[in-house]
Amino acid sequence: MADGSNLDTINAALSATQKLRASVTRVFTHLKDGVKSTKGEVTKEGVFVSELKKGLSGVNDDFSELEKLTSSLQKFTDTIPMGNSGLLSLDPVQDKTPLYTQLLQSYKWSSKVQTHSSLASSMLTQNSLKRTTVATGLSAKRKKLTPTSHAVPSHLVDAIVANLDRLFNDMSITVNRPKGAGAVLQVTVGRTLSAIVVLRGLLIERVVVRGYHENSHKDDGQLDLWTPSRYQVFQKLTDHAMAAMLHYHLPHLPEIAIKSFMTWLHSYTTLFSTPCHRCGKYLNNNLPPTWRDFRTLDVTHDNCRQ
Ligand SMILES: [Zn+2]
Numbered sequence: 584m585a586d587g588s589n590l591d592t593i594n595a596a597l598s599a600t601q602k603l604r605a606s607v608t609r610v611f612t613h614l615k616d617g618v619k620s621t622k623g624e625v626t627k628e629g630v631f632v633s634e635l636k637k638g639l640s641g642v643n644d645d646f647s648e649l650e651k652l653t654s655s656l657q658k659f660t661d662t663i664p665m666g667n668s669g670l671l672s673l674d675p676v677q678d679k680t681p682l683y684t685q686l687l688q689s690y691k692w693s694s695k696v697q698t699h700s701s702l703a704s705s706m707l708t709q710n711s712l713k714r715t716t717v718a719t720g721l722s723a724k725r726k727k728l729t730p731t732s733h734a735v736p737s738h739l740v741d742a743i744v745a746n747l748d749r750l751f752n753d754m755s756i757t758v759n760r761p762k763g764a765g766a767v768l769q770v771t772v773g774r775t776l777s778a779i780v781v782l783r784g785l786l787i788e789r790v791v792v793r794g795y796h797e798n799s800h801k802d803d804g805q806l807d808l809w810t811p812s813r814y815q816v817f818q819k820l821t822d823h824a825m826a827a828m829l830h831y832h833l834p835h836l837p838e839i840a841i842k843s844f845m846t847w848l849h850s851y852t853t854l855f856s857t858p859c860h861r862c863g864k865y866l867n868n869n870l871p872p873t874w875r876d877f878r879t880l881d882v883t884h885d886n887c888r889q
Contacts, residue, residue, distance in 0.1 A: 589656070596652040601647040610638035733784040735837070740766050740785060743838055747845050754849045759806055767806055770845070771795060773852035776817060778824065779808055785837035787844060790824040792817045815853075819873045819885060824848065830877045850880045859888035 618631045671683040741758055744766070748756040753773045758766050765788075768780040774795050781789040793799060793812040801807045812818050827847050833840040858865050859872040860882050867884040874883045 592652055596649060596656060599645065599649040599652055602640065604812060606638065606645050610635065610642055614640055618694040623798055703866045733786050735784040737766065740782065742868060743785065743841070744768060747842060749840070749846060751849045753852055754845070756845070761808075767808065767845055769799065770848065771808065775852055775854050776820065779806065781808060782841075785841055786832075786834070787828045787841060790821060792820040792829055793822050816873060817872055819870065820851065820854075821872060823875070823885075827877060847875060847877065847880065850875045850882075851881070857882050859884045859887050861889075 584880050611716065613631075613634055615768060618627050627886075668686055670788075671686060735839045737760070744756055744758050755771050757769045759769060760766055765784065766782045768778075768782065770778040770780055772778070777795050777797065777799055779789075779791045779793075779799060780787055791808065791810070791811065793819050794814055797812060797814075797817075799807055811821060827844055831843040831847070854873070855871050857865065857872065862884065864884075867886055870884065872882045872884045872887070874885050874888050875881070876883070
C-alpha cells in the first residue's frame with residue numbers, strides 16, 4: 584500500500600520544517616545581533632545586508648522545499664480510496680475511538696474476501712457439474728457444450744420414461760403434465776413409497792418423497808408437488824433424494840443421470856425390511872436405515888454413515 588511512501592513524505596516534511604525553523608531563527612538572530620565587525624560603517628552595513636540576503640534566500644529555499652513536500656502529501660490524501668471516511672484518521676483520540684484502524688482492518692478483509700471469491704468463482708465456472716449455464720465469458724468452444732437436456736421434446740421424455748418404467752418390476756413410473764409445468768413423474772417403489780419427480784426436460788428439478796399410502800393429490804384432483812410427507816422417515820428420504828438428484832446430475836448425459844437416480848430410488852423397496860449394515864439394527868432414533876450409498880447402494884442409518 585501507499586502508506587510507506589506517505590510516511591516517508593511526512594518524515595521528510597518534518598525535517599524540512601525543522602530546517603526552515605532553524606533558518607528563520609538564524610535570520611532573526613542575525614537581525615538582533617547585527618554584525619560584530621570593527622571595520623568602517625559602510626563595510627559593516629554591506630556585510631549585514633549580504634548576510635541578511637543569504638539568510639533570507641536560505642529561508643526561501645527551505646520553504647519551497649517544504650511546500651513541494653506538502654503538495655506531494657496533499658496528492659496522496661486526495662487519493663485515499665475510502666473517501667470521506669479517510670478523514671477519521673484525523674481524530675486526535677485514536678485510543679478512545681479506534682474507528683479508523685478498525686475501518687482499515689475491515690477494508691483489508693473485504694478486499695481479501697473479494698480476491699478469494701473471484702478465485703472461487705473462476706474455479707466453479709470450470710466445474711462441469713453446474714446446473715445452470717452462466718455465460719461468464721465462456722469461449723466459443725465451450726459454448727458448444729452447453730447442455731440442452733432441459734429442452735428435450737416431450738415425446739422423447741415419454742419414451743425414456745417408458746424405458747425406465749420397465750427397468751424394475753416393483754417400480755412404476757407414470758408421466759403427468761400439469762398446466763404450466765414440464766413432465767411430472769409419479770413414482771411408486773414397491774409398497775413402500777411414492778415420489779413426485781418434477782422434470783425440466785430430462786433434468787430433475789425437484790423431488791418429494793411420501794409414504795405409499797399418503798395422498799399425492801390435492802383436493803382439486805391435481806398432483807401435489809409441494810406438501811412434504813407427514814412422516815419423518817419420508818421427509819428424511821426427500822432430503823436424501825434431493826442430494827441424490829444433485830449427485831447424479833450429468834448435464835451432458837441426462838438419460839444416464841435419471842436412470843442412476845431411479846436405480847438409487849428403487850433400492851428403497853427394502854426400506855423397512857433390511858437392517859443397517861453398520862450397526863445391524865433395524866431402528867435407530869426410531870427411524871429405519873434411510874441412507875443408501877450413491878455408489879454402492881449400501882444400507883445404513885443416517886447416523887451410521889461414515
Ligand atoms: Zn445403523
